[in-house]
Amino acid sequence: MIIGGGPAGLEAAYNIAINGYKVTILEKDNEIGGNIKKWVKLFPDFGDAAEIRKAFADKVNKGNIEIQTGVEISELYSENEKWFAKNGNNVIYSADAALLATGFEAFDARRKEELGYGIYDNVITSVDFEEMYKTGKILTAQGTVPKRIAFLNCVGSRDEKVGNHYCSRVCCINAVKQATEFKELVPDAEAYCFYMDMRMAGQFYEELYRKSQEKYNVNYIRGRISEAAATFDKRIQIKSEDTLTGLPMKMTVDILVLMVGIESSASTTELSRQNGINGEYGFAKSLGLYISDNLTKKAGLFLAGSCKRPLTLPETVADSRAASVQILNYLKLN
Amino acid sequence: MNYHPFIIPFSAGAIFLFAVVIYKFVKWFRNLDRKQMYFVNKNIFSFKTIEAIGETFREALIHRNIYKKNPLLGYMHMSLAFGWFLLIAVGKTESSFYAGTFFEEPWLAIFFKYFAKEQHSYFMAAEFSFIMDLLLLIVLSGVALALFKRVRSNFLGMKKATKHSKFDRIALASLWWIFPLRLLAESTTAAVAGNGNFLTGTVGNWLSGLPVEAIELPMWWAYSFSLCAFFVSLPFSRYMHIPTEVALIFLRKWGATAGEQYSGMTDLQLNSCSRCGICIDSCQLNFAADINHVQSVYFIRDTRYKKLTDEVANNCLMCGRCVEACPVGLELTVIRQQLRNKAEIPGKHYFEYNKAEESKNKTDVIYFAGCMTHLTPSIIISMKKIFNEAGERFWFMDEDKGLCCGRPMRQQGFVQQSKDLISKNMRLIASSGAKMMVTSCPICYKSFTEEYVLDIPVMHHTEYIKMLMDKKRINVKKSDLNMVYHDPCELGRGSGIFEQPRDVLRQTGNLRVSEFEKENALCCGGSLSNTVIELDTQIKIRNHALEVLTESKPDVLATACPLCKKSFVHGNKAKVMDIAEIVADCLNLQSEKNEKKSVNKKESIEFI
Numbered sequence: 022m023i024i025g026g027g028p029a030g031l032e033a034a035y036n037i038a039i040n041g042y043k044v045t046i047l048e049k050d051n052e053i054g055g056n057i058k059k060w061v062k063l064f065p066d067f068g069d070a071a072e073i074r075k076a077f078a079d080k081v082n083k084g085n086i087e088i089q090t091g092v093e094i095s096e097l098y099s100e101n102e103k104w105f106a107k108n109g110n111n112v113i114y115s116a117d118a119a120l121l122a123t124g125f126e127a128f129d130a131r132r133k134e135e136l137g138y139g140i141y142d143n144v145i146t147s148v149d150f151e152e153m154y155k156t157g158k159i160l161t162a163q164g165t166v167p168k169r170i171a172f173l174n175c176v177g178s179r180d181e182k183v184g185n186h187y188c189s190r191v192c193c194i195n196a197v198k199q200a201t202e203f204k205e206l207v208p209d210a211e212a213y214c215f216y217m218d219m220r221m222a223g224q225f226y227e228e229l230y231r232k233s234q235e236k237y238n239v240n241y242i243r244g245r246i247s248e249a250a251a252t253f254d255k256r257i258q259i260k261s262e263d264t265l266t267g268l269p270m271k272m273t274v275d276i277l278v279l280m281v282g283i284e285s286s287a288s289t290t291e292l293s294r295q296n297g298i299n300g301e302y303g304f305a306k307s308l309g310l311y312i313s314d315n316l317t318k319k320a321g322l323f324l325a326g327s328c329k330r331p332l333t334l335p336e337t338v339a340d341s342r343a344a345s346v347q348i349l350n351y352l353k354l355n
Numbered sequence: 356m357n358y359h360p361f362i363i364p365f366s367a368g369a370i371f372l373f374a375v376v377i378y379k380f381v382k383w384f385r386n387l388d389r390k391q392m393y394f395v396n397k398n399i400f401s402f403k404t405i406e407a408i409g410e411t412f413r414e415a416l417i418h419r420n421i422y423k424k425n426p427l428l429g430y431m432h433m434s435l436a437f438g439w440f441l442l443i444a445v446g447k448t449e450s451s452f453y454a455g456t457f458f459e460e461p462w463l464a465i466f467f468k469y470f471a472k473e474q475h476s477y478f479m480a481a482e483f484s485f486i487m488d489l490l491l492l493i494v495l496s497g498v499a500l501a502l503f504k505r506v507r508s509n510f511l512g513m514k515k516a517t518k519h520s521k522f523d524r525i526a527l528a529s530l531w532w533i534f535p536l537r538l539l540a541e542s543t544t545a546a547v548a549g550n551g552n553f554l555t556g557t558v559g560n561w562l563s564g565l566p567v568e569a570i571e572l573p574m575w576w577a578y579s580f581s582l583c584a585f586f587v588s589l590p591f592s593r594y595m596h597i598p599t600e601v602a603l604i605f606l607r608k609w610g611a612t613a614g615e616q617y618s619g620m621t622d623l624q625l626n627s628c629s630r631c632g633i634c635i636d637s638c639q640l641n642f643a644a645d646i647n648h649v650q651s652v653y654f655i656r657d658t659r660y661k662k663l664t665d666e667v668a669n670n671c672l673m674c675g676r677c678v679e680a681c682p683v684g685l686e687l688t689v690i691r692q693q694l695r696n697k698a699e700i701p702g703k704h705y706f707e708y709n710k711a712e713e714s715k716n717k718t719d720v721i722y723f724a725g726c727m728t729h730l731t732p733s734i735i736i737s738m739k740k741i742f743n744e745a746g747e748r749f750w751f752m753d754e755d756k757g758l759c760c761g762r763p764m765r766q767q768g769f770v771q772q773s774k775d776l777i778s779k780n781m782r783l784i785a786s787s788g789a790k791m792m793v794t795s796c797p798i799c800y801k802s803f804t805e806e807y808v809l810d811i812p813v814m815h816h817t818e819y820i821k822m823l824m825d826k827k828r829i830n831v832k833k834s835d836l837n838m839v840y841h842d843p844c845e846l847g848r849g850s851g852i853f854e855q856p857r858d859v860l861r862q863t864g865n866l867r868v869s870e871f872e873k874e875n876a877l878c879c880g881g882s883l884s885n886t887v888i889e890l891d892t893q894i895k896i897r898n899h900a901l902e903v904l905t906e907s908k909p910d911v912l913a914t915a916c917p918l919c920k921k922s923f924v925h926g927n928k929a930k931v932m933d934i935a936e937i938v939a940d941c942l943n944l945q946s947e948k949n950e951k952k953s954v955n956k957k958e959s960i961e962f963i
Contacts (some may be wrong), residue, residue, distance in 0.1 A: 045596050076492050132924055135730040247731055 022104060022116030023047065024094050024292065027055020028334060029326025029341040029352055030122035031077040042352060046086065047106060049093035049288065053078060054122055061154045062190075063334060064198040065225040073334075075149060081163045087216045097121075097322075101277050102355070104321055106255035117355070118321045118348050121305055122341070123288040125327040128177025128185070128281040136176065137249040138279055143257050144249060146176075146281045147192065150199050150270060159276070163255060167210055167275035168354045170203055171259060173246050174216040176280030187213075189282035189331045193220045197230050197239070204237035212239045213272070215246055215261055223333065244270075249277055262354040283331040296322060305329055315344035321355075357454075357470040361576045366690040368583030375590040376598050379626075383432040383602075384621030387611065391593040394610035407608035411601050416440055420682040424633065429739040431504065434497030436597075442490045449483040465582070468541040468555070472548045488554035491541075502531065503788070515641065517632035517652050520660070526592035527692050529584035536581050540574035566907075570862055593656075599626040600683060609742045613686045615770070617693045624685045625659040628652065634677035634687070639878055643899035644892045646670065658694060666887055668694045672896070673766070673884035675848040679874045689778050694764070716748035723803075725796030727917040729756050734795050734917055737939035738816060746941055750787055760794075762802035773806075781807055793819045795935065797846035797916045798883070804850065815846060817856040817915045820938050824862060830943040836864040838937070839909040841915030841923070842876035844938040856915050857936050863941040867907050877903060879914075882923035893922075901926045913937060 023030045026048030029315040038044045052058065054077065060070040076252045081088065096107040097119060104119035127148050130138035137144045142162030145153070153159055161167055174196055176191040193216065200212045219241065233239040252258050257340045258275045262269050267308045285303035293305035300306030305328045313325050325344035326337040387395065398404070413419045416437040422429030431509065443464065450464040451457050453471055463470060508515065515941050519527065538558060545559035559567075563758025589595060603623050613620050621682040630652050640646040649670040657663040671691055678687050722742065728734050742749045752758065758780065764775040784807075792813045803813040814822070823829045838860055846852045853873045860866045871877045880896030904912055905928055912929045914920055925933040 132927060134733060134921065134924065137732055140736065141732050184894065184927070250729070250732060 022050065022106060022115055022118070023120045024097065024106060024288070025055065025122035025124055025328070026050070026053035026088065026090065027122065027124045027326065028057060028077060028337050029057070029124065029328075029344075030120070031081050032338050032341035033120055033122065033345045033348070034086050034192075035080040035083075036287070036342060037348055038081075040349055042085065044086045044117065044245055046081065046088045046115060047094055047108075048088065048090045050089050053081070053088060053090065057311065057334065059148055062198070062202065063230050064194045065091050065223065065262045067202075069196070072336055084231075086100075092297055093108045094288065094292065099319060101323060102321065112224050118323065118351055120138045120323045120325055120344060120348060121289070121292060121317075121328055122325045122344075123292060123305075123328045125283040125289070125331065126286040128183075128284050130176055130279045130281050132183055133176060133180075133279075135146075135248040136173070136246065136277070137251070137257065138278055141249065141252070141255070141257060143255060144277045144279065146279045147172075147195055147199060148281065150278050154199075154202060157206075161255075161275050165275070166207055168274045169211040169272075169274045170200075170278065171246075171272070171274040172212070172214045172259075172278045172280055174214065175245065176279040176281050177284065179217065180282075185282060185284065187302065187331070188220065188253075190220070191331060191333055192280040192282060194223060194226045195230070196278075197221075197226075197233050199278065200239040201223055202230070202236050204239060212237070213233060213274070214239055214241045215244055216241060217243070229272060246277075283327065285328070289328040293328070298322070298324075300329075304349055311340045315340070315347045323351075357460050357463050359466070359575070361579045361893075362466060362574075363579075363585035365579040365586075366462055367846070368586030368742075369385065372586040376595075379590065379595075380598075380602060383619040384620045386622065388614055388616065388618040388620070390614060390619065391606070391611035391620050392591045395606065397629050398609035401609075403608045403610075404605070407605040410608065411604050414604065414683075415600050418682070420684075421631070421633075424680075424682065427500070427502075427632075430674060431497050431500040431587075434493045434791050435501070438490055438494035438497060442487070442494060445483070445490060446729065449487065452478045452483070452507040454481075457592045464737045466575060468544050468789045472544055475672070483776050483928055484552045488552040488556075491534065491538060492554050495538065498531055498534050503883050515632060515647070517630045519630070520656065522588055522592040523630070526588040526594050527583060529581045529588065532581040533578070533585060535826060536574065536578040540571070540578045543571040543574050547571055569896075575811065575813045593628070593630040595626045596629040596683070599623055603627045603683075607684075613689045615693065620691060621690055624690060625655050627683050628655040628685060629683065630656060633680050633682060633684065637676045637680035639672065639674065639676065639880075639896050639899070640755075640888070640892075643880075643896045646888070646892070649887075651681070651685070651691075654691060655685070655687070658690070660781075663694060669885065670887035671885055672844075672878045672880075674844040674878035674882060676875070676878070679848060695766070700906070707752060717788045718748055719790055720747050721752050721784060721787060721792040722749045723752045723758075723760070723792060723796075723799055724795040725753070725794060725799040725917065726756065726759060727798070727921070728757050728795040731769065731917040731933065733918075734935050736794075737933070737935040738795060740825070740939045740942065741820060741829060741935065745823050749793075750789065752787075754782070758797040760796075760802040762798050762885055763805065765802075765806070770773040777802075777806055781809065784809060784811070789962055792925070795917065795933075797843045798918070801845045815850070815852060815915065816935050817846070817852060817859060820934065821855040821859050824859065825961065829864050829938075831861060831938060831941040833943055834864045834937075837867055837907070837936075838911045838913045839866045839867050839869045839904050840872075841869075841904055841912060841914040841919055842873055843914060844876070844878050844882065846915055847875055856913075858930070859934055859938060860913055863937050864911070867909055869906065871900075871903055879916075879919040879922040881918045883918070894926075897926055899920050901928050911937065 023034050023046045028047055031053060034044045034046050056073050057070050063070050063211055092108050094106045095109050098105055103117050106114045130136060130146050136147065147347060163263050166191045174192055177183055177185055178192060196214050197243055204212055212247045218268055219230060221230050242263050244264045246259045249257050249259050256273050258271065258273045259277060260271055289305055290303035293299045296319055298306050307314045307324050307329055308318055314326060317324060320342045323344050325341040326332060332340065418429050418432040418436065421432050429862055446464040446467055450459055450467050453932045454463065541555040542558035542562055545555040546563045549724050551559045590688065606623065611620055612623060632652050634651040635641055638650045641650060649667045654667055655666055668691060673688050675688055681687060722738060724735050759776060761773040789811060791811055792803060793816055794803060796813060800815040824831065840856060842853060857866060877900040878896065879900055880893040901923055912923055912931045913934055915934045920931050920933055
């Protein structure tokens with residue numbers, strides 16, 4: 022039984038089923054795919070998200086895997102070495118082992134009201150940017166082509182005030198990717214990226230970061246944006262400080278993109294709390310970081326993917342395979 | 356003459372006490388500032404003096420305020436204070452009757468039973484004997500409760516008792532000894548003379564097996580010494596509050612209050628603190644963040660003994676909960692502010708860029724959002740919507756965000772800089788010709804109402820919206836949202852605005868009550884006044900408050916302060932909205948019906 026039909030859940034389902042076990046995937050959305058459903062191209066090589074999603078779907082489209090979509094699990098518990106999951110309509114699913122692959126949710130940018138998300142139409146999030154990019158155009162709320170765009174990193178990450186001290190790890194490179202995409206669409210426009218640190222620790226990340234500056238002329242400014250306000254023509258005036266020159270700055274942009282961080286999903290928080298495996302910030306807690314990162318203190322309950330912490334897609338897939346091995350071992354020995 | 360050497364310790368102690376108290380009072384009165392002296396001179400020969408006598412009786416003797424908060428604690432204080440007072444008053448009357456003159460030896464009343472050992476027949480001797488025993492019993496019951504409170508403070512409804520200093524312990528110990536020793540002294544005398552009433556007589560009977568004649572005098576000596584010890588330590592201990600509180604009651608009745616600067620009135624208040632510790636239980640730093648050395652009782656004590664550290668002075672949310680709880684009614688936040696006023700940095704002038712001294716905008720109403728409101732722009736948008744709906748001609752004074760009301764600087768002790776800024780702002784406000792000023796921030800509101808001299812009314816937007824609704828200038832439809840209202844410190848306790856926001860909320864949704872409301876409301880933890888605690892402590896305070904406020908699982912947690920809103924939003928536990936937003940959402944828009952009716956075209960363009 023796998024809770025969550027995103028990359029982690031799908032990859033594990035395939036690996037377990039191919040070994041002759043019957044697998045049920047319980048997905049709360051009406052379609053499988055998880056958070057990659059929202060993406061068009063993936064960093065760092067602009068891989069097609071739809072294609073990757075299709076590859077995952079093909080993998081699980083085989084005999085032993087039952088996919089239940091539109092099923093949101095509200096309770097997860099074990100009795101006599103069996104695992105049970107109950108949805109809102111009190112339908113109970115049972116299995117010999119359960120895998121929590123409930124993933125992440127994007128930070129709700131409304132919680133940083135000073136940045137104006139949900140208040141000014143031209144303040145959008147990185148998720149909204151992808152949504153817009155699907156249409157092949159990046160336009161302001163008034164339908165005009167933007168002349169200047171700003172990306173702000175660390176919205177809801179590394180932010181004591183909102184209680185998230187951790188780094189979400191994917192937003193820096195995602196901002197580089199989106200700024201590059203924007204410049205490809207609107208070469209004459211200016212793109213600015215406000216950051217605390219550019220954390221480019223992944224294969225091809227640094228190269229992409231460099232290319233965005235050299236080829237696409239994206240400007241990187243070290244400083245956070247303290248507040249945003251709308252001007253009379255509905256553009257966004259931002260206040261920041263360039264901490265490298267030590268000067269305060271004011272700038273008016275057509276679109277402000279907030280690079281929202283990764284937070285634990287509601288299901289992750291709730292189901293791990295029920296099983297006493299709740300870790301920090303609402304994420305699920307594994308038994309140990311080094312050699313038992315897919316196990317929990319409850320026998321038969323396993324973890325995979327970004328329900329534990331922010332992970333990139335390749336990391337999630339690798340982690341999910343590791344979880345599959347642990348589950349197969351468990352099923353064999355019990 | 357009724358004399359025995361054992362009266363010497365008592366008499367010496369009493370003379371010392373009077374001398375020190377008079378010396379201190381003279382010093383403090385001479386240090387009153389001009390304004391305070393003006394009120395003293397104005398009201399000293401008025402009806403207010405008689406009122407003060409009444410209040411002295413109610414508060415200093417009967418302790419009505421403590422009674423109201425906690426009857427058992429009230430009884431303890433009353434039995435000690437009023438009981439002792441009556442013991443002196445009735446004892447004095449008795450000894451005067453006995454001596455046949457009002458001018459008998461001053462110590463006679465104190466050691467009466469010893470000198471009046473032999474049966475005497477004076478007016479109502481039997482009645483006096485009974486009353487004096489009864490009074491002694493009442494005082495002793497108070498002492499017993501006080502002893503018990505030391506051991507188990509929660510028995511008397513107090514979670515935390517004050518930790519006391521050395522002088523307090525000496526005074527406290529001698530105070531505890533006075534009455535048991537008096538009982539023993541009077542009882543042994545009763546045993547020797549074979550008299551005494553229900554208390555001294557009975558105890559005397561129990562003691563009659565002992566060599567009472569030998570222990571009688573040592574008991575009177577011990578009684579006299581314990582009085583002496585108490586009198587000598589009193590002016591240096593917390594018991595100085597006994598004489599000082601009386602003086603404070605008079606000054607307060609005459610109209611004197613603590614001003615901006617440290618004065619004689621501050622000294623009087625510092626010495627009026629009885630260190631009862633009621634403020635500790637009311638303090639959120641104590642019960643939500645486990646910080647137990649900065650509460651008003653310790654702050655006042657440290658200031659009085661000149662041991663105040665910056666850490667204690669600045670580690671306070673200035674929420675005013677202790678002011679509300681204090682049975683003596685001390686101006687605790689005002690005094691703390693005085694002790695913070697120190698950082699006068701010469702040569703540094705802020706807001707020099709604020710050159711605008713004349714407003715070019717002639718207007719009816721000034722809207723001053725405040726710096727914190729600029730970080731919660733949905734409040735500003737809602738206010739603009741409400742202004743436009745009411746057809747108000749308004750000028751958004753701090754739209755460019757350069758202006759400040761001056762209060763944050765003042766709270767950090769930059770008083771002169773704050774004054775400079777305020778006088779600039781006042782010129783700006785006066786030149787606009789506005790008839791009214793509206794602000795969205797309770798901190799600005801308090802600043803405008805208390806520190807500015809303006810000849811136009813200043814309203815917080817809760818009051819203003821209430822007025823618009825009362826005058827039918829805006830119409831709202833009631834939503835089915837369940838709401839709990841959080842009173843911001845500066846608006847509620849600070850400015851007494853409790854009902855206006857509640858009225859507005861009742862007309863826009865279903866208002867539910869919460870455990871901590873109005874005067875008893877909690878601080879959101881986001882207070883700008885505390886420069887000591889770090890974010891994790893603020894979060895503890897905020898989470899506790901949030902827990903309490905969302906207990907009934909409301910749809911919306913309503914508040915009327917941008918700072919409170921931001922604190923609670925970050926807690927991520929409930930939907931938090933400012934009253935202005937709720938009203939803006941519930942508006943029955945007139946302007947939609949008859950389009951472009953708007954009075955001020957310029958403003959409607961600005962409307963985002």
